[in-house]
Amino acid sequence: xxxxxxxxxxxxxxxxxxxxxxxxxxxxxxxxxxxxxxxxxxxxxxxxxxxxxxxxxxxxxxxxxxxxxxxxxxxxxxxxxxxxxxxxxxxxxxxxxxxxxxxxxxxxxxxxxxxxxxxxxxxxxxxxxxxxxxxxxxxxxxxxxxxxxxxxxxxxxxxxxxxxxxxxxxxxxxxxxxxxxxxxxxxxxxxxxxxxxxxxxxxxxxxxxxxxxxxxxxxxxxxxxxxxxxxxxxxxxxxxxxxxxxxxxxxxxxxxxxxxxxxxxxxxxxxxxxxxxxxxxxxxxxxxxxxxxxxxxxxxxxxxxxxxxxxxxxxxxxxxxxx
Amino acid sequence: xxxxxxxxxxxxxxxxxxxxxxxxxxxxxxxxxxxxxxxxxxxxxxxxxxxxxxxxxxxxxxxxxxxxxxxxxxxxxxxxxxxxxxxxxxxxxxxxxxxxxxxxxxxxxxxxxxxxxxxxxxxxxxxxxxxxxxxxxxxxxxxxxxxxxxxxxxxxxxxxxxxxxxxxxxxxxxxxxxxxxxxxxxxxxxxxxxxxxxxxxxxxxxxxxxxxxxxxxxxxxxxxxxxxxxxxxxxxxxxxxxxxxxxxxxxxxxxxxxxxxxxxxxxxxxxxxxxxxxxxxxxxxxxxxxxxxxxxxxxxxxxxxxxxxxxxxxxxxxxxxxxxxxxxxxxxxxxxxxxxxxxxxxxxxxxxxxxxxxxxxxxxxxxxxxxxxxxxxxxxxxxxxxxxxxxxxxxxxxxxxxxxxxxxxxxxxxxxxxxxxxxxxxxxxxxxxxxxxxxxxxxxxxxxxxxxxxxxxxxxxxxxxxxxxxxxxxxxxxxxxxxxxxxxxxxxxxxxxxxxxxxxxxxxxxxxxxxxxxxxxxxxxxxxxxxxxxxxxxx
Numbered sequence: 008x009x010x011x012x013x014x015x016x017x018x019x020x021x022x023x024x025x026x027x028x029x030x031x032x033x034x035x036x037x038x039x040x041x042x043x044x045x046x047x048x049x050x051x052x053x054x055x056x057x058x059x060x061x062x063x064x065x066x067x068x069x070x071x072x073x074x075x076x077x078x079x080x081x082x083x084x085x086x087x088x089x090x091x092x093x094x095x096x097x098x099x100x101x102x103x104x105x106x107x108x109x110x111x112x113x114x115x116x117x118x119x120x121x122x123x124x125x126x127x128x129x130x131x132x133x134x135x136x137x138x139x140x141x142x143x144x145x146x147x148x149x150x151x152x153x154x155x156x157x158x159x160x161x162x163x164x165x166x167x168x169x170x171x172x173x174x175x176x177x178x179x180x181x182x183x184x185x186x187x188x189x190x191x192x193x194x195x196x197x198x199x200x201x202x203x204x205x206x207x208x209x210x211x212x213x214x215x216x217x218x219x220x221x222x223x224x225x226x227x228x229x230x231x232x233x234x235x236x237x238x239x240x241x242x243x244x245x246x247x248x249x250x251x252x253x254x255x256x257x258x259x260x261x262x263x264x265x266x267x268x269x270x271x272x273x274x275x276x277x278x279x280x281x282x283x284x285x286x287x288x289x290x291x292x293x294x295x296x297x298x299x300x301x302x303x304x305x306x307x308x309x310x311x312x313x314x315x316x317x318x319x320x321x322x323x324x325x326x327x328x329x330x
Numbered sequence: 331x332x333x334x335x336x337x338x339x340x341x342x343x344x345x346x347x348x349x350x351x352x353x354x355x356x357x358x359x360x361x362x363x364x365x366x367x368x369x370x371x372x373x374x375x376x377x378x379x380x381x382x383x384x385x386x387x388x389x390x391x392x393x394x395x396x397x398x399x400x401x402x403x404x405x406x407x408x409x410x411x412x413x414x415x416x417x418x419x420x421x422x423x424x425x426x427x428x429x430x431x432x433x434x435x436x437x438x439x440x441x442x443x444x445x446x447x448x449x450x451x452x453x454x455x456x457x458x459x460x461x462x463x464x465x466x467x468x469x470x471x472x473x474x475x476x477x478x479x480x481x482x483x484x485x486x487x488x489x490x491x492x493x494x495x496x497x498x499x500x501x502x503x504x505x506x507x508x509x510x511x512x513x514x515x516x517x518x519x520x521x522x523x524x525x526x527x528x529x530x531x532x533x534x535x536x537x538x539x540x541x542x543x544x545x546x547x548x549x550x551x552x553x554x555x556x557x558x559x560x561x562x563x564x565x566x567x568x569x570x571x572x573x574x575x576x577x578x579x580x581x582x583x584x585x586x587x588x589x590x591x592x593x594x595x596x597x598x599x600x601x602x603x604x605x606x607x608x609x610x611x612x613x614x615x616x617x618x619x620x621x622x623x624x625x626x627x628x629x630x631x632x633x634x635x636x637x638x639x640x641x642x643x644x645x646x647x648x649x650x651x652x653x654x655x656x657x658x659x660x661x662x663x664x665x666x667x668x669x670x671x672x673x674x675x676x677x678x679x680x681x682x683x684x685x686x687x688x689x690x691x692x693x694x695x696x697x698x699x700x701x702x703x704x705x706x707x708x709x710x711x712x713x714x715x716x717x718x719x720x721x722x723x724x725x726x727x728x729x730x731x732x733x734x735x736x737x738x739x740x741x742x743x744x745x746x747x748x749x750x751x752x753x754x755x756x757x758x759x760x761x762x763x764x765x766x767x768x769x770x771x772x773x774x775x776x777x778x779x780x781x782x783x784x785x786x787x788x789x790x791x792x793x794x795x796x797x798x799x800x801x802x803x804x805x806x807x808x809x810x811x812x813x814x815x816x817x818x819x820x821x822x823x824x825x826x827x828x829x830x831x832x833x834x835x836x837x838x839x840x841x842x843x844x845x846x847x848x849x850x851x852x853x854x855x856x857x858x859x860x861x862x863x864x865x866x867x868x869x
Contacts, residue, residue: 039743046466047746049389050772051765053469054782063464092381093516102537166572173578174569179540179560275565280538
């Protein structure tokens with residue numbers, strides 16, 4: 008097991024190298040360059056500014072040289088400075104990460120706590136009107152564009168009823184709040200964005216849960232449990248659920264990258280200062296160091312998530328062994 | 331929040347008539363002494379966060395709106411767009427126009443209490459010229475030969491050749507030498523934690539969330555009446571409007587649609603005043619003069635006559651714009667009233683095209699010449715609804731002439747790099763924001779018609795070149811008016827662009843803010859004089 012984990016971990020290195028090279032290539036192949044995006048069509052900025060910009064950031068060098076310069080910095084975990092404001096990329100990520108984690112952890116908790124019960128109850132009452140209704144409900148959620156749903160939430164709860172603030176994570180006058188009022192305000196401001204992010208994801212988890220549960224309910228040991236005369240409650244929650252949760256556990260480890268990735272759309276609408284906006288703006292401005300930084304961290308977490316999934320799978324299912 | 335409200339007119343007054351009169355007189359006096367009341371906060375929304383608060387290194391409008399509050403320059407523009415002194419009390423220009431001597435105000439202090447002197451002026455312009463800082467505006471200062479300190483409050487700029495735009499260009503904001511000396515400006519902490527001499531002081535900046543400024547009680551003009559200036563980052567414009575309607579922000583620039591249809595309700599009107607003023611920017615259709623199709627002046631003029639500017643202003647801006655005929659701001663005297671207007675005239679357009687040899691000889695509804703049909707591609711950038719609408723209207727108007735136009739809308743990055751920079755287009759819809767000085771070298775001089783230059787339509791006219799150079803050398807305002815009027819008239823006659831319109835800026839501001847006076851310079855020029863009545867203070 009341990010040697011398997013070590014082998015898998017070592018594989019991360021070539022994967023990171025390959026993916027970072029591809030990212031850099033894609034950014035170079037994409038039309039446009041950071042200098043003209045920054046200074047283009049501005050009558051107050053002279054043409055020499057663009058040349059100077061390219062020289063300062065080494066953009067006048069061939070791509071492979073740029074890649075090796077980047078690798079050299081990465082070897083000492085230096086993500087470099089953003090082209091946009093010359094601040095260290097790691098600092099920019101550090102500013103946005105807490106906001107994104109807050110939102111994504113809250114939505115994942117909400118998604119799981121709603122969709123697992125939906126999945127179980129749908130499986131138990133498979134093909135009943137309740138099951139059909141739930142199927143329709145979660146798929147409507149899945150099909151709803153999140154930007155539209157977010158705006159509807161804002162219109163209804165923010166503007167019409169004035170229950171929740173419309174946008175922003177913290178109000179600018181937050182310093183005047185006492186500690187608990189400040190905490191309450193934050194929770195209040197999370198309600199709409201968390202609802203908007205969660206709706207879309209209900210379908211996935213609840214369907215996994217439902218099919219996993221159906222599969223288990225057909226097993227012989229469930230029949231045995233029923234034959235022993237156990238109550239239906241006990242059969243489902245003690246015997247079936249444990250086994251049906253297996254796929255859900257492994258899926259859970261796959262959400263690691265999405266935890267920090269953030270959603271550009273939701274963050275834009277709710278003026279949430281998260282990673283999605285950082286990444287999107289970096290791409291639109293061809294801010295290579297930031298794009299690479301955000302990219303590398305998500306790739307690393309994805310790979311880590313995959314290993315974690317394998318390990319978790321072995322832990323929860325004794326039938327699986329790695330050599 | 332610290333509030334100081336002198337002279338409250340609503341305070342209880344004893345009933346005795348004499349006292350009432352005395353109190354009335356006293357209050358009148360108090361009211362005339364205090365133009366406004368101190369307090370409250372002004373909250374704005376911005377779609378993007380500021381980038382860097384070093385004034386001469388940032389190029390984005392969010393950063394500039396903040397640095398303009400924190401810093402001051404040697405000169406500035408008054409509400410009628412005349413150059414006046416800001417940090418400078420007055421200045422002299424030498425006979426040959428090569429030396430400009432500024433005499434500074436003596437009562438200006440940095441936010442840390444240090445006096446602002448000519449050492450700061452010298453430091454700032456040397457930093458702008460230092461290649462390692464890569465200041466994007468450096469080309470406007472390249473002719474500065476030396477900055478000489480005569481005494482603490484007198485400084486002399488020597489130019490290698492006379493440069494009239496200098497007076498407005500030297501208005502760029504000054505930074506403190508005693509803080510920044512020896513620092514690497516590009517990575518300095520100063521860009522997130524600046525220290526200026528202006529009306530407001532940075533209190534707090536939370537990335538992608540908000541930025542708070544506090545009023546500077548020792549500001550040399552006077553203490554601003556509004557205590558706090560807050561910029562909230564709200565990237566989505568629809569959400570920004572909802573924030574405005576529910577009081578989350580106090581002001582917002584409105585689209586024409588919002589101006590007419592979303593702000594018409596009594597509820598909105600009871601909370602907001604709306605102001606309109608002409609924007610310093612115009613929209614145009616540019617023709618690539620290197621394309622054989624557009625090398626004939628008659629063709630360009632015909633295409634201009636065929637465009638109904640009124641229809642475009644009505645269709646795209648719901649009437650909120652002024653027709654434009656040339657490359658200068660309509661609110662300044664540099665804009666010529668005598669230039670060719672190209673009033674919509676389809677007959678004249680067809681006549682001109684006929685003279686140029688374009689006729690519909692095969693009867694397919696499309697003009698042709700030597701067997702080739704009159705067709706071309708009109709491009710514009712993605713994400714600008716106004717330009718996309720203009721393209722649609724212009725396409726139809728030209729179709730009526732028998733010109734086959736294909737519209738192509740291209741993502742910004744590719745649009746710049748692959749089409750505009752490389753002059754790889756036939757006709758383009760774009761707009762220019764106009765700098766304060768009328769000097770138009772970078773857009774209209776033939777030497778700017780290089781790859782990556784802003785004269786991407788390759789306009790080359792010897793008379794215009796000479797006039798532009800003369801305009802740069804001439805300090806006399808009346809002489810400059812003559813020069814730029816002439817440039818305007820020649821460009822209008824040559825029709826390398828079809829100039830379309832100047833849009834009106836439409837701004838809604840919470841009606842608790844008083845003292846706002848729209849002028850050619852817009853509304854922000856007298857922000858330190860805005861105030862809120864004590865009874866209406868919100869924050």
